[in-house]
Structure formats: structure tokens, C-alpha cells
Amino acid sequence: MTTLLLAAHDGASLKDATLKALTAALAIGDDIHVLVAGDGVAGAAAEAGRLKGVSRVLTAEAPALAHGLAEPLAALVVALAPAYAAILAPSTSTFKNALPRAAALLDVMQISDITAVLAPDTFERPTYAGNALITVRSADPIRLITVRTASFRATPLEDRAPAPVGAVTAPTDFGISAFVSDAFSTADRPELTSARVVVSGGRALGSEEQFKALLLPLADRLGAAIGASRAAVDAGYAPNDWQVGQTGKAVSPDLYVAVGISGAIQHLAGMKDAKVIVAINKDAEAPIFQVADYGLVGDLNEIVPELTKALG
Amino acid sequence: MKILVPVKRVVDYNVNIRVKADGSGVDLANVKMSMNPFDEIAVEEALRLREAGAASEVVAVSIGPKEAQETVRTALAMGADRGIVLEAEGNVEPLAVAKLLKAIVAEEAPGLVILGKQAIDDDSNQTGQMLAALLGWPQGTFASKLVLADSGIEVTREVDGGLQTVRLALPAIITADLRLNEPRYASLPNIMKAKKKPIDFRPAAQYGVDLTPRLTVLKTAEPPARPAGRRLASVAELVDRLKTEAGVL
Numbered sequence: 022m023t024t025l026l027l028a029a030h031d032g033a034s035l036k037d038a039t040l041k042a043l044t045a046a047l048a049i050g051d052d053i054h055v056l057v058a059g060d061g062v063a064g065a066a067a068e069a070g071r072l073k074g075v076s077r078v079l080t081a082e083a084p085a086l087a088h089g090l091a092e093p094l095a096a097l098v099v100a101l102a103p104a105y106a107a108i109l110a111p112s113t114s115t116f117k118n119a120l121p122r123a124a125a126l127l128d129v130m131q132i133s134d135i136t137a138v139l140a141p142d143t144f145e146r147p148t149y150a151g152n153a154l155i156t157v158r159s160a161d162p163i164r165l166i167t168v169r170t171a172s173f174r175a176t177p178l179e180d181r182a183p184a185p186v187g188a189v190t191a192p193t194d195f196g197i198s199a200f201v202s203d204a205f206s207t208a209d210r211p212e213l214t215s216a217r218v219v220v221s222g223g224r225a226l227g228s229e230e231q232f233k234a235l236l237l238p239l240a241d242r243l244g245a246a247i248g249a250s251r252a253a254v255d256a257g258y259a260p261n262d263w264q265v266g267q268t269g270k271a272v273s274p275d276l277y278v279a280v281g282i283s284g285a286i287q288h289l290a291g292m293k294d295a296k297v298i299v300a301i302n303k304d305a306e307a308p309i310f311q312v313a314d315y316g317l318v319g320d321l322n323e324i325v326p327e328l329t330k331a332l333g
Numbered sequence: 334m335k336i337l338v339p340v341k342r343v344v345d346y347n348v349n350i351r352v353k354a355d356g357s358g359v360d361l362a363n364v365k366m367s368m369n370p371f372d373e374i375a376v377e378e379a380l381r382l383r384e385a386g387a388a389s390e391v392v393a394v395s396i397g398p399k400e401a402q403e404t405v406r407t408a409l410a411m412g413a414d415r416g417i418v419l420e421a422e423g424n425v426e427p428l429a430v431a432k433l434l435k436a437i438v439a440e441e442a443p444g445l446v447i448l449g450k451q452a453i454d455d456d457s458n459q460t461g462q463m464l465a466a467l468l469g470w471p472q473g474t475f476a477s478k479l480v481l482a483d484s485g486i487e488v489t490r491e492v493d494g495g496l497q498t499v500r501l502a503l504p505a506i507i508t509a510d511l512r513l514n515e516p517r518y519a520s521l522p523n524i525m526k527a528k529k530k531p532i533d534f535r536p537a538a539q540y541g542v543d544l545t546p547r548l549t550v551l552k553t554a555e556p557p558a559r560p561a562g563r564r565l566a567s568v569a570e571l572v573d574r575l576k577t578e579a580g581v582l
């Protein structure tokens with residue numbers, strides 16, 4: 022009954038999402054192998070050997086794996102699968118893309134975005150934008166699972182003799198898909214899904230300029246990541262990878278500041294696991310106030326600069 | 334080139350769903366149903382490719398109860414050429430949906446299948462990837478831009494931290510993200526016209542796919558509610574409470 026955990030990493034080190042998915046893996050069983058796939062993963066693999074419960078680290082290195090393309094990554098998972106009872110990965114865009122492909126090749130129904138492990142074959146996951154939590158039991162011989170990282174605390178690296186690292190055969194390029202380019206925002210900010218503080222803006226900001234002019238200084242002051250509601254993304258005020266909600270990212274920071282966000286169901290789905298929620302909105306009836314610990318009703322154009330100043 | 338667009342009938346995104354008191358599921362009686370919003374984006378993209386001369390026909394397919402024809406009819410009113418309904422009762426999981434779609438792909442031989450990236454009822458985000466796997470086709474998921482070229486398609490994808498562009502050989506699977514386009518509204522004349530467009534009904538059972546769910550839903554519950562918060566009078570009070578009461582500053 023060994024579990025395979027798929028690591029999210031940048032080559033040099035593991036991402037926080039991996040430490041959170043590990044917590045879910047530990048709840049399933051305590052013999053865990055970690056797969057670190059990519060092209061140049063020595064640093065991340067060394068860290069993986071110090072994860073709690075991990076008895077073996079597998080590395081797969083090939084140019085075809087460098088950008089997380091689903092076709093080779095899924096083939097790799099399928100090749101390794103027979104040795105495992107469960108395969109877990111954090112719900113990052115890479116694994117949301119690749120894991121269902123592997124599941125279909127294995128004739129297994131994936132369990133997406135779990136929020137709790139109730140038994141090795143029984144899990145809780147949100148549906149309907151988090152408005153209904155379902156408990157599901159899998160009848161498949163291998164369970165493929167993505168983990169909603171906002172619902173699990175990180176299990177820190179241990180100071181111990183690292184688990185052995187060994188290479189597995191990397192898949193060849195199938196020639197049907199190729200990486201062309203990427204465009205990552207290089208902002209000097211914490212990552213949205215692992216930030217301790219998130220400042221999020223909605224359509225009430227009114228424009229892209231105003232969104233940035235008001236929220237960037239506040240986020241700088243708080244050392245926060247920046248998020249946005251779907252309405253703000255739709256209106257073009259913020260890029261889509263800032264989107265928090267059912268169709269964007271799920272976050273669970275210590276502090277979530279919602280500025281000019283009404284609180285549509287689909288937005289709440291992505292942030293109601295935050296420890297403390299602050300809402301700033303001129304509409305006193307806005308649904309966001311029903312989930313906010315602290316609410317300020319008023320003009321965000323006055324309140325936000327005042328708050329930024331007060332935090333200085 | 335033909336484009337196949339699978340569409341799902343789901344609870345309308347504006348509806349506040351209710352969990353049944355006995356925990357047996359979500360109350361779907363007398364609830365407004367609509368096309369999954371991401372599937373609307375998929376239909377729109379297929380129509381734009383046809384209008385640009387890159388595709389010759391757009392076929393919408395839905396799997397579900399007889400009422401799924403309403404969702405196919407919506408796609409026809411937007412501009413799709415014809416529809417297929419595979420009738421199946423009960424919960425059909427993404428894996429089974431992908432197997433049925435594979436059979437439809439074998440019949441229709443499309444050059445592209447464009448799906449929504451996830452359905453807003455089960456939030457699984459699996460069907461497109463699974464269909465790509467079963468067909469051995471490449472997949473461009475969470476797409477925000479498509480560019481067709483002679484030898485394939487360039488797909489710009491929404492990924493964590495930004496965008497990734499990949500080149501795929503055709504035929505390929507695409508799943509639509511929010512910013513791919515803004516779907517059109519069906520005009521009244523087009524709604525009338527859609528009533529005359531053909532829809533082919535078939536029992537899903539004829540494809541010999543085992544539709545038995547692999548996941549048993551043991552319980553459905555409402556999420557725990559957050560305790561009611563407090564309205565504060567001033568920014569100063571907010572900063573004070575964040576520091577002393579909440580301890581997050």
C-alpha cells in the first residue's frame with residue numbers, strides 16, 4: 022500500500038503545494054514515494070528526500086518533461102502506476118492538465134480537488150462551487166487524486182538522512198505536442214496560492230489603472246499576493262491567473278482583504294477557507310459581508326489609501 | 334474540417350443550490366437549468382472558426398436525460414449546424430462521458446473537439462483530458478487563444494503564474510477557459526431557426542459503454558458556515574482589531 026506523490030517544483034526546490042499535498046498523502050498511508058519529473062531536478066529531488074514519510078524519490082528527466090506537457094507526463098505516471106495503490110498530486114495547472122489523462126489511460130475515475138481524507142478510499146471534495154461537499158468512495162484499484170492545497174497545512178521538510186533518489190525511464194516525445202513559449206508574470210510577490218496575505222480586487226475598482234493604483238501599494242505594505250474576482254478579470258482589470266474562485270484559484274491565507282468584491286458564490290468558493298476575511302465595499306448588502314470577519318462599508322477610493330497609510 | 338462541441342446541461346450559474354436535508358444530494362427539483370458556461374465559450378469558439386472559414390460544420394453533442402436536448406438546442410440557436418443527444422439517466426461520470434464521446438468521434442471524424450474546461454456542477458475538470466487520452470490525441474486545456482496553422486494548432490493556455498503556448502498536431506482536443514471569447518446571445522430569429530435544425534437522439538446504451546459510476550457518493554453536506562462578522566466604523570478600528578483581536582498583522 023504505497024502512495025506516489027507527484028511533486029510540484031521549479032527544478033531547484035519543491036513548491037509549497039507539494040508540502041500540502043504530502044499532508045493528504047500521509048493521511049492515506051505512511052509509505053510514500055515522490056516523483057520529481059522535469060529537466061534538471063536535482064535540487065528539488067534532494068529536498069523531496071527529506072519529506073516526512075518518504076522512503077524513495079523517483080526522478081524522471083527529459084526535455085519532453087521540461088514544461089509539464091500532459092502527453093509525456095501522463096505516460097510517465099501510467100508507466101509507474103502498477104506499483105501504487107494511490108497517486109496524489111497538488112491541484113496545480115500542470116497536474117489538473119495531466120492527471121485526468123493518466124486516469125483515463127488507466128481506466129480509473131480521478132477524484133478531483135479533495136479537501137479531506139476520510140479513509141484510504143474515501144474522500145471529501147467540493148462541488149457546485151463549494152456549496153455542496155460530497156463524500157465519495159472509490160471502487161477503482163488505483164486511486165488518482167488531485168489535492169486542493171488550500172485545505173491542507175504544509176508538512177515541513179525534516180532534518181534527517183534523506184531517502185534514496187533513483188532515476189526512472191523518462192518517456193520519449195510523442196511528437197504530437199510541443200512547447201512554444203511561456204509568459205509568466207515576474208512580479209516580486211508571494212505566490213497567490215501559498216501567500217500568507219492576499220489582497221483581492223473586484224469590478225468596483227472601475228479600471229485596470231485604478232485596480233493597480235489602489236491595490237499594489239496596499240499589497241506591498243502587507244507583503245501580500247494580489248487576487249481578483251472573476252468580474253474584475255472579465256472586465257480586463259487583472260490577468261486571469263490572479264482569479265480567485267470556482268474557476269480560478271482556491272486560497273487559504275491568514276488574511277484575505279476583499280476590495281470592491283460583491284461576493285458572488287463562485288468567488289466565495291475560492292477564499293472562504295481564509296483565516297480572517299476583511300471586506301471593503303460601498304454596498305452594505307453585499308454578500309461578501311456574510312463571510313467577512315471584519316467589514317467596512319464605504320468608498321474604497323477613500324478607505325484603501327487610508328488603510329495603506331495606517332499600516333505604514 | 335468538422336468541429337465537435339460537447340455541451341452539458343447544468344444548474345444555472347445564478348442559482349443558489351440547496352443540499353437536501355437528508356444529505357442524499359442537491360435538490361434539483363424545479364431548478365433552472367442552462368448550458369454549462371464554459372461550454373458556451375466552446376460553442377462560440379467553434380462558430381468563430383467556422384465563420385473564419387477554418388471549419389465547415391459545427392456539431393453539438395450532449396449526454397444526459399431527454400431534457401439535454403434543450404442544451405443542444407441552445408447550441409443550435411447560437412449557430413451550430415446539427416445536434417446529437419445520447420440519452421442516459423442518472424450520474425454519468427467524466428470517464429464514461431469520455432468513452433461515449435470517443436465513440437461519437439469515431440463516427441463523426443472531427444478535426445477538433447472543443448469542450449468547456451470544467452462543468453460548474455461537479456467541478457471535476459477531467460472530461461477533455463480523458464477524451465484526449467482515449468483517442469491518443471494531444472490536448473490544449475484551459476485555452477485562452479487558438480491559432481490554426483497548416484500543420485496544427487497553437488494554443489495559449491492559462492497556467493499558474495501566467496500563460497503557456499503549445500503547438501499541437503491535428504486532430505486535437507481543446508478545453509475552453511474564460512477568456513477565450515465572449516459567447517454571443519442567440520437572437521430570436523436564430524432561436525426560431527434552431528427549431529428546424531436536426532437533432533439525432535440515440536440511447537447511450539447502444540455504444541456498449543459501462544456507465545456504472547466508479548465513485549459512490551456516500552453523503553452530500555453543506556459547507557460549514559463562517560460565523561457572522563462585525564461591521565467596523567473606521568480604518569483605525571480595523572487595523573487595531575487585525576493587530577490585537579485577529580493577530581494577523
